[in-house]
Amino acid sequence: MHALDMPGEPDGVVTRPIDVTETLVANGLTAVPLEWDADRAVTAIYSEHYRSLVRLAAFLVRDNATAEEVVQDSFVAMHGAWRRLRDTDKALSYLRQSVVNRSRSVLRHRVVVDKNTPKPPPDMPSAEHGAIIQLERSAVVTALRALPERQREALVLRYYGDMSEAQIASVMGISRGAVKSHTARAMSALRTVLERDT
Numbered sequence: 515m516h517a518l519d520m521p522g523e524p525d526g527v528v529t530r531p532i533d534v535t536e537t538l539v540a541n542g543l544t545a546v547p548l549e550w551d552a553d554r555a556v557t558a559i560y561s562e563h564y565r566s567l568v569r570l571a572a573f574l575v576r577d578n579a580t581a582e583e584v585v586q587d588s589f590v591a592m593h594g595a596w597r598r599l600r601d602t603d604k605a606l607s608y609l610r611q612s613v614v615n616r617s618r619s620v621l622r623h624r625v626v627v628d629k630n631t632p633k634p635p636p637d638m639p640s641a642e643h644g645a646i647i648q649l650e651r652s653a654v655v656t657a658l659r660a661l662p663e664r665q666r667e668a669l670v671l672r673y674y675g676d677m678s679e680a681q682i683a684s685v686m687g688i689s690r691g692a693v694k695s696h697t698a699r700a701m702s703a704l705r706t707v708l709e710r711d712t
Contacts, residue, residue: 551596552593552594552596552597553593555596555605556589556592556593556596559589559592559605559606559609560589563606563609564585564589567585567588567609567610567613568581568582568585569581569674570610570613570614570670570671570674570675571584571585571613571616571617573670573674574613574614574617574618574621574666574667574670575617575620575621576659580620581617584613584616584617584620585609585613587612587616588609588612588613588616589609591612592605592608592609592612595608607681607684607685610675610677610681610685611684611685611687614667614671614685614686618663621663653707653708654704654708657703657704657707657708658670658704660703660707661700661703661704664686664688664696665696665697665699665700665703666700667686667696668682668686668693668696668697668700669697669700669701669704671685671686672693672697679693679694
């Protein structure tokens with residue numbers, strides 16, 4: 515048995531020893547002991563999955579700072595809902611779904627803002643414009659951005675998130691058949707664009 519110091523504990527204070535048999539691996543998520551409160555459980559999940567969730571959100575919202583906000587908001591929501599979660603092993607699935615839903619909200623908000631934002635004069639491009647142009651040089655990223663939202667989400671979750679069709683269906687809130695359809699259409703569209711541009 516090894517004693518673990520949990521983040522947030524005062525220096526020199528050792529928490530209850532945790533037996534190796536209390537830690538299980540389920541669906542890639544280290545299960546937390548059932549007696550852990552929301553603070554300890556969310557801290558453990560955060561330390562293990564924060565970066566991968568930010569990368570997922572960044573693919574969807576195309577902005578690292580916004581992706582970090584989306585993921586942090588998702589963790590805050592999970593912390594508040596910790597007592598209502600039926601199965602703590604499903605926490606990662608809850609977070610992924612929350613990240614996808616919050617990313618969709620960000621994109622919808624951007625559409626509204628973009629419609630009402632005055633365009634800069636053509637002779638004075640903004641600094642953000644120059645940064646975006648550099649990011650969009652990759653043909654694959656450009657083609658991916660041209661896809662409809664659901665097709666892009668399905669591809670990112672499948673090939674970046676390495677998720678199964680069942681997991682993608684759960685995260686996106688659609689059927690497995692719809693996941694197959696969105697993925698096939700997206701791959702066909704990407705292939706057409708990339709072959710045309712090469």
